[in-house]
Amino acid sequence: MxxxxxxxxxxxxxxxxxxxxxxxxxxxxxxxxxxxxxxxxxxxxxLSGLGFDQITETETEFRIGCMSTLRQLETHSGLKETFGDFFKECTRHIVGVQFRNGATVGGSIFGRYGFSDILTAFLVLDTKVKLYKKGIVPLSEFIRMDRDRDILEELIVAKDGRKAVYLSERRSQTDFPVLTCAASEKDGTVLLSIGARPMKADVTETTIDEMEQAADTFTYGSNMRGSGEYRKHLGRVLAGRAKKALEEGNV
Incomplete structure (x- = not known):
């Protein structure tokens, strides 16, 4: 402690x-x-006194305050209407409801944890982060930036009509993930993100037909939850399941 x-x-x-x-x-x-x-x-x-604990929706985007909780992501009606069960799936295995009522979106994203379901999920959406000093930066760029002492104010997620699916593999329901996988499709272009490799999530652009091959391009390592070889196999399996879900519209 x-x-x-x-x-x-x-x-x-x-x-x-x-x-x-x-x-x-x-x-x-x-x-x-x-x-x-x-x-x-x-x-x-x-930061709880600065008004960053709400999710606001406009016709074109969602603005998710850094102090919004994972439970708010899980239950927000606008996110549900726009993205289906995507946010329910990326949060429901995270310990339990009491935990998700305390854990924040900002902490999950700014921490860039290797095991983060939340980071894996947001990477396949048109997501930007708003930083107090650096301004608005694409999330895919933010994860590659050196860590500093700026403040993450909010996430900005576009309502651009993409379909998204989230999957993970765990040894038990509420354990840390062995591997996480998210994919989205818009106008024939797929964004595929894989996390808990056990390194932090990363994202690549591909097509539906090439999703399993794209999963092979990620780097996989070993820890107590699985070997790099096992994770690479899981990457292809989860990418294949995501591909099927996108093709069949089960998102």
Missing amino acids: ITVKNYVKPGTLEEAYEMNQKRANRIIGGMMWIRMGRGNVNTVID
């Missing part, structure tokens, strides 16, 4: 940003994963 000396709930983003520039300080989201680590934190910075 971590040891915290001070707790602060800033009133403005600028105040939060300035405090976060000190290496001994840390922004917290739901603090569901951070608390499992070790070490000392001088000051934890709570």
